[in-house]
Amino acid sequence: MTGDVILQNAPALLLAVPMLAAFATPFIGRYSAVARNIWVIAAMTLTAAIGFILAYDVFTAGTVIYTFGALDPASALPLDSGGIPIRIIFTVDAMSAFMVIIAAISGFAVMLYTMASESKSSGKDGFYALFLLLIVGIMGMVCTGDLFNFFVFLEINSLAGAALVAYRVDKGVAVEAGLKYAVISTIGGLFVLFSIALLYGQYNALNIAMLASSIQYTALDKIALVLLLAALAMKAGAVPMHFWTPDAYSMAPGSITALLVVASQASLYGVFRVVFTLYNVVLDYVTIGWIIIILGILSMFVGVTMALVQKDVKRLMAYHAVSQTGYMLLGLGVGLAVLGQQAALDTYGIVAMEGGIFHIINHAMYKGLLFLTAGAIIYRTGIRSLNKLGGLGHSMKWTMIFFIIGALAIAGIPPFSGFASKLLIYESVFLFSPVLSIIAMVVSILTLASFVKVFHSIFMGPALPEFAGVKEAPLPMLVGMGILAAITIAFGIAPELVVDTIVTPAALALVDQGGYIASVLGGA
Amino acid sequence: MDIAATLTTGFGFWNPLIWLAVLVVALVIAYIIWVYGESSYKPGTEQTKPYLSGNREPAAKRDVHLGGGHLYWGFTEALSGYYDRIVPLHTGVLTDYLLWFFGIAAALIIIVGLI
Numbered sequence: 001m002t003g004d005v006i007l008q009n010a011p012a013l014l015l016a017v018p019m020l021a022a023f024a025t026p027f028i029g030r031y032s033a034v035a036r037n038i039w040v041i042a043a044m045t046l047t048a049a050i051g052f053i054l055a056y057d058v059f060t061a062g063t064v065i066y067t068f069g070a071l072d073p074a075s076a077l078p079l080d081s082g083g084i085p086i087r088i089i090f091t092v093d094a095m096s097a098f099m100v101i102i103a104a105i106s107g108f109a110v111m112l113y114t115m116a117s118e119s120k121s122s123g124k125d126g127f128y129a130l131f132l133l134l135i136v137g138i139m140g141m142v143c144t145g146d147l148f149n150f151f152v153f154l155e156i157n158s159l160a161g162a163a164l165v166a167y168r169v170d171k172g173v174a175v176e177a178g179l180k181y182a183v184i185s186t187i188g189g190l191f192v193l194f195s196i197a198l199l200y201g202q203y204n205a206l207n208i209a210m211l212a213s214s215i216q217y218t219a220l221d222k223i224a225l226v227l228l229l230a231a232l233a234m235k236a237g238a239v240p241m242h243f244w245t246p247d248a249y250s251m252a253p254g255s256i257t258a259l260l261v262v263a264s265q266a267s268l269y270g271v272f273r274v275v276f277t278l279y280n281v282v283l284d285y286v287t288i289g290w291i292i293i294i295l296g297i298l299s300m301f302v303g304v305t306m307a308l309v310q311k312d313v314k315r316l317m318a319y320h321a322v323s324q325t326g327y328m329l330l331g332l333g334v335g336l337a338v339l340g341q342q343a344a345l346d347t348y349g350i351v352a353m354e355g356g357i358f359h360i361i362n363h364a365m366y367k368g369l370l371f372l373t374a375g376a377i378i379y380r381t382g383i384r385s386l387n388k389l390g391g392l393g394h395s396m397k398w399t400m401i402f403f404i405i406g407a408l409a410i411a412g413i414p415p416f417s418g419f420a421s422k423l424l425i426y427e428s429v430f431l432f433s434p435v436l437s438i439i440a441m442v443v444s445i446l447t448l449a450s451f452v453k454v455f456h457s458i459f460m461g462p463a464l465p466e467f468a469g470v471k472e473a474p475l476p477m478l479v480g481m482g483i484l485a486a487i488t489i490a491f492g493i494a495p496e497l498v499v500d501t502i503v504t505p506a507a508l509a510l511v512d513q514g515g516y517i518a519s520v521l522g523g524a
Numbered sequence: 525m526d527i528a529a530t531l532t533t534g535f536g537f538w539n540p541l542i543w544l545a546v547l548v549v550a551l552v553i554a555y556i557i558w559v560y561g562e563s564s565y566k567p568g569t570e571q572t573k574p575y576l577s578g579n580r581e582p583a584a585k586r587d588v589h590l591g592g593g594h595l596y597w598g599f600t601e602a603l604s605g606y607y608d609r610i611v612p613l614h615t616g617v618l619t620d621y622l623l624w625f626f627g628i629a630a631a632l633i634i635i636v637g638l639i
Binding site: 188191231234240302305385386419423449456496500 | 529530531532535536538541543544588589591595599607610613615621622625629635636637
């Protein structure tokens, strides 16, 4: 009975649980820090569990529709709506469910990590409330089927993220980074809002399926498309709109940076949802596909070359996050560019999309892991400069092992997860354009070179006297890192299982615009 | 669900379990070769000291360690023409970030509008 209620209302609970928990956290924190910690861990665990239940339901039974305020939430067009999807509708297809899984895993692992990493800091009531609101923003963005609702969750995501970046003032530098993130996110949010107004003004609808069924690709639609693309690509950290990324990622607490990766991926999901689901058949596939490909190639190359010359460990990793986003844009861009050519789509287009989508979850796991290891090093030493660190392999062995796993995965070294998704991208993109594939491989080599530098700088060399008192990271931090490391290894050992179970359904859901529309409008 | 299934890329394939099996075999062969080698390791002698091109090992441990900033000097020097242009673009100034954002949006409107 309770199970049925949870299953039927999983999309609503996925947001209600972390949101209510976030607002209650400061009250509980007033009375007991221990109770607050138990409360936030329980809330995140429950949210993750609901996310997994929802994703399982989607992958086994198909797209889940949830209409807020309707007697029958599963009905997108209740009798009293006059056949128009006027209410807020969550449309959770395989792509949405895929993103929910990423947020659930990362949110849970990072929450465990914060129990130790934030233990010495003050102001934890607000910190955990913002953490849970960031989860709300991410989950809402990837689940909603309503464009205005998407904007609302984008704002929650941006504001909670900016506040968390600036949370540890750090002589004002973190506040500056948070302010930059807040301003540029707000401008991007206004772009999104304006594009929604352009679409609403023409089609009297905010529901994505309803809009997709009636969109014409007028001049205003093209402007709306560009505004959505530019804003969401900027939020995802695509070059040359990536400048905020190293500032925000490097100054946020280590745990929050790992979660910001997922927050950026929610915007990347927005790019793909807009081009594949909202516009799809009306698009000029080649032009828009190549725009995404070029953004991807620029991100890959500029990201990795900028990373090579960094001396701040977190700034270096932030540039790698930009670079890895390029692989995802490349894979999905190639899929979009050949969307109108069935033979090419079947031969390599879908595989390129699978590679890009598989890389999203792999990146969330290994890049989250790398940011957590960087956070552990800063937590123990208080130093982030690669020129000052060294010899920590003697005292932080587990952190070093987790770093090696993350570094080999991001560099695409077999048998770690990054290799499998990159292989799918290399080989499918090679059939589309060998030059693009070669650039992707060169970027991987540079990524490996960069992480060799980080590994040498932090862990190798003699034990330095200034780090004589440094101990291994506390257990909760190791557990958080261990979860992500285990998934990175597991996804590398059994990539086909992951691809068959969650990646291919996500790719097919993206290209199936008719299926998305039909799930809401009933075969329209 | 078969966890040992091969990942097909449409162009090639990848099976990590086969790769790991080959790796294990290679490691076993390497180990066999190693155990048949001559053991000449003598701890606490001159041979265990690091070789620093004939120089004496500095007393301060920090002097031995190369910091991250010293690595890839040749690479960045060879690409100085690229780095001299790309690094200054990262000004850290918020209005520059916004200018790039608006510029890309404007360029996309022209591209998407014209094509």
